Amino acid sequence: MKKENQTNIATGLTEAEVKQRVENGQVNQTVDNQFKTNGQIIKENVCTYFNLIFLVLAILLLVVGAYRDLTFLPVIILNTIIGIIQEISAKHTLSKLSVMNATEVTVLRDSKKVKIPIEKLVVDDLVILKTGDQIPADAQVVKGNIRVNEALLTGESDEISKDPGSKLMSGSFVVSGEAYAQLEKVGKDSYISKLTMKAKSMGGVEQSEMVRSINGIIKWVGIIIIPLGIALFSLSFFKNHASFAHSIVSMEAAVLGMIPEGLYLLTTVALALSAVRLARKQVMLHDMKSVETLARVNVLCVDKTGTITEPKMAVAKTINSRAFNGQNLDLLIGDFAKNMPADNVTMKAIHAYFKTGSGQKADSVLPFTSVNKFSGVIFGQTTMLIGAPEMILRKQFDQYKDEFEEYAEEGYRVLIVANYPGVLTEDNSKLSKDVSVLGYILLSNPIRKEAKPTFEYFGKQGINIKVISGDNPVTVSRVAGQAGIVGADKYIDAQEIHDGKYE
Template identity: 25%
Template sequence: MNATEEKRAQFAQATQAQVLAQLKTSATGLSQDDAAQRLNQYGPNTITKGQEGSQLKVFLKNFASLMAILLWVSGLIAILSGTLELGIAIWLVNIINGCFSFWQEHQAKKATDSLMAMLPTFTQVYRDGKVQQIDATQLVPGDVFTLQAGNAVPVDARLLEATSMQVDQSALTGESVPESKNVKYDPGEGEFAESNLIYAGTTVGAGTGLAVCFASGMNTEFGQIATLTQQQVKVDSPLTKELNRLTKQISMIAIGIGIAFFVAAIFFVHYPIAKSFIFALGMIVAFIPEGLLPTVTLSLAHGVQRMAKRHALVKDLNSVETLGETTVICSDKTGTLTQNQMTVNHIWLLNHTYELTGQGYVNNGHIELDDQTVDFHSDPDLDRLLRVAALNNDTKVQQDPETHKPKLLGTPTEAALIIMAEKAGFDLAKAAKETPRLKEFPFDSDRKRMCTIHQHDANTLSACVKGSLSDLLPQCDTIQVAGAIRRLTPDDIDKINAANRKFAAQGLRSLAIAYRQLPGDSDLDSLTIENTETQLTFLGLTVMADPPRPEIYQAVQECHDANIKIIMVTGDSTLTAKSIAVKIGLTSDQARVVTGTELDAMSEAQLQEALRGEIIFARVAPEQKYKIVSTLQKNGEIVASTGDGVNDAPALKKADIGVAMGVTGTDVAKDAADMILTDDNFASIVSAIEEGRTVYANLQKFLTYILTSNVPEAIPSVLFLFSRGLIPLPMTVMQILTVDLGTDMLPALGLGSEQAEPGIMHQPPRARDAHLLNKQVVWKAFAWYGMLASAISTFAYFFVNWQNGWPDVALFASGNGYARATTMVLGAIVFFQIANALNCRTQSASVFKTGIFSNIRIWYGIIFEVILLAILTLVPFLQGLFNTTALAWQDWVFLAIIPIPVFLIEELRKSWLRRRQQA
């Protein structure tokens, strides 16, 4: 038992007098002066966030990635080599990209902060012996405060008084069934189950209470888990690691080519060393994909925007792509896979079982069944059960003033019974008026029953009772069947218990319903639990469960199709966890269920082995969920962990991608997560995974596109070198920069916003050893597209020379003819890249099928690069700067024809590839 558990046990097991004495307070609370001193000592009752660093530090980190550093160095090299304009342009790209990244993440953080609202604003506290309403942040240990149904618990506290009190602790434990609370100590089952303790971040579902605070702020259980979460150091995302690797690869390629060109310039062309060095520097800069960072950032930003429309808020851009690599999702059950709303799905009577369907209110005088509706008045047993369940109920139905829909205030269990009665068209207000409640015996954890006494008519009182079957059935000696009351036989009891066992095996929860008629002149004061809750007439069972979300079935199937494993990790019972997992298709019936106790006894090797098979975790504590995620990562998995409670936060922080619920999630969970589902819809995760995979595929498309132009930029220089300078340079460094930072940029950004290719979610997650710059990208960019572009651009260069008399006349090294030749090389690369941009939109699918005009951003980019080329050839100032000249109409016709065969040839190759894949 750790120090925190010892402190809890101490306050739970001590008498009220001992608790008040230890806290140096009284049942009437603290004085204002004492409270002020304690506030200064303990601090405000708030959950503090981990250190995020100064805004300046957060801003500067966007300019310090490995690729950003490479661009800073490239710009400096360009300036030192005498091309000031080139260096400034590269730096501007870096600055614009860094600012955009900072703005995008700042916007996501603002949206996240707006969701953070967990603790209550005001609390009724005793100060100077009087009840006062104060801000919950001002609560201190020793404060005595009141609670009622609907209140969020603001601190950890010991109960001094409790009436029919039930607390929803799902945010802390994951358990969907509320805990009954009273002043008598009972250790309960599981963590945080002490009957007389309540915890910050939980919610009172029913009843009232008076409590004394013994821990506030970061000293609460809520705060302790927040501290554990903040201690986790977030490692670089897989995309960040991959971009760093890609930067190193490209740097090595560029430097290698630079050295080769430096040596060749000296020994083949006999350039001076200084001139050879500047020439080599120009080639190094040419091989650096300056547009990579902006394209990555905008690709991720497009993914963020599309995900936001699907109710998924991403806090960090790199998290988008990480989702696409996910191999395992560790998912909470309550509120994530299920609705966190108990619903009656069966009504069991001795002679009939009714199976209910649907969720809403059906006020038509009938109860909704599978494929029919039945007038409940025609079945007297059903009629009586509905009436007792509705009357023996503290849940209130109110109209929400904003949505104008029914709103329930009470425990999930009683709310389920009210919805059941509403479905049957039972008039609650009329029943309460005609059958007023005269007395009640609240639910308590000892007898596990609740009893209300009503005025049935002038001559009769009705005692309505509900509770657990094991505690209620022994109090029954009769049963109502077909409207008649008869003795309860052993055979009846066997049937009732058999039905209860059957439902329990399915993970369903049964609640027994009974009643008793009393004389109308009974003395209410003389009616006690002992003489009222006896000789009851058994009616039947209401069977309920926290139902799966309607969309979860398809979402789970899509995860299976995408080879993504889902592991349920919940604080709920083993039976409930497995029944839900099997029902929604998460696992088969053969799945192994491991409890928190069993998990503690497992070695790391045993856990690693168990995680490779079908497995469900139930009754787990926060640190155990963290252990599961950590072990999965050691198994080589990319882990997404979902959840909404405080208990989920450490695992959310540890996971490669943490996904919190925006509506029901605690602020600690939201703060720890990388992504927040604003509609709490698990299916949104599947959409997010698709977006992540799309982003990675688009980055590879961009690489293929951008690296292609490097080949025709280099090949002409190779001709210059190996001809020992006889063939003048077909492209200048500024023309190379025009392609890299000018004409290529916008179409490349268009590729970054390409929609998902058909079938992307029927592929497994990419392998851990797979990389952006793989063999397929290298082959397509250098060997296929690159060489084809080189051939066409080189042909354009010699085509102009042929028009000017070559080979009878030597290749020209100056004059307008040379400028026209280099302009044609530039134009050939630009127009080849038009076809290349369209070709790179898909890996194997036909562009005609996906829609040739479906990505309008690419067409904007194509129009821009043609206009830019025209401007460079027509504006005199730019002609001198970029060594270009005006082209004849025949030249433009030649250039315009280039994309057509290039595009059609690639469509034929993709068609052959599709047939090969289908064979």
């Protein structure tokens, strides 16, 4: 499908067209305008109502020469300095956050292929993408075919085929093939830039319940002490006829006792020390008050693969279906593996285990997608499928589930091997007929060594762990149980949720 306003694929943009887009600001440069300047941070920490109260009190004491009563000032100054240092430090840490690793990309301009820095790309540039490249901006394929990994954006490590007309998301990686792509959204308008800027955003709303409560107390105390301070001063100066200096000092002695400046400093120091400890463990904080937000977490959602388990997979064994009486199942799967590229973790595990086949050549292949959850190899008028049982079996699931359910309950990831009576393509991959089940491949994911003690720690802290995974719910439940997650047996299959109700 030809793109509207498509750049000439033979020449790319001309120098004049590039110059025009640069003048229009359509350049692939991200503006970190979500950050406060150091001056703004200092101003926000110095110009607070809390500091204003003590400034007025300090000025009054200076006027009457009561310098010895200014002992509260170091507390206020230290509190302000700690806040400024921590927020500037957080800003500098967040400024280093970047999902884009690429520095240069090959682009077609004035009929020449040149390498330029990604920040000099402009809208409608034709970039030439090949294996190993990171997509620098949102684009559309105009020529060729590539397979991309969008794990940085979606968390799924599946490789997706991109043909002319397909959209490319910035931040994805090209795992195979070569293609020409025309940039559509660059700089701050690209998806990866918006994602990065959102992650870096420091926000302006107070997130700490503890600090917000203390600020609330100070706000009301600050309001109350104004008439109270005037009343105390008037009583001392006009009625008791004390000196002006004595009246100021006695009034401030009474008023200062109402303001919890020590509590404010203690809170700031505790948060700052906690932030330092987390920083040593390479935890990135927006500001020191994030520590309290972390302490208030009561539900933690995690993925299975790569989080509970190691990010690798291995074939444990194969199981023949009762209905299969043909040749050796391992040889059939070997033929499948020989014809299907190892473009994801699952297929790499299958390639590593099934190294021998009968030599049968495929007519075509059906790549894996996260929507279908299966891949296929076409031999004649039959498509051999390997994938998730519930997606391949559909209405036949109850008929075969007793053959493999026990293995899923043992923690294996079960893949079904089946023949579909028809030729499936990427454009027509919907299963409409019953399949002939050949057998099952059992995959195992070793659980991370640190997973169980980590989840036990969270359990002691009263945090509920919820596992959200695209794998078979029985398998996920079993793995979660082995990792020590409380309530792992209480699982829900999202495919059975309809109109907000679980059936």
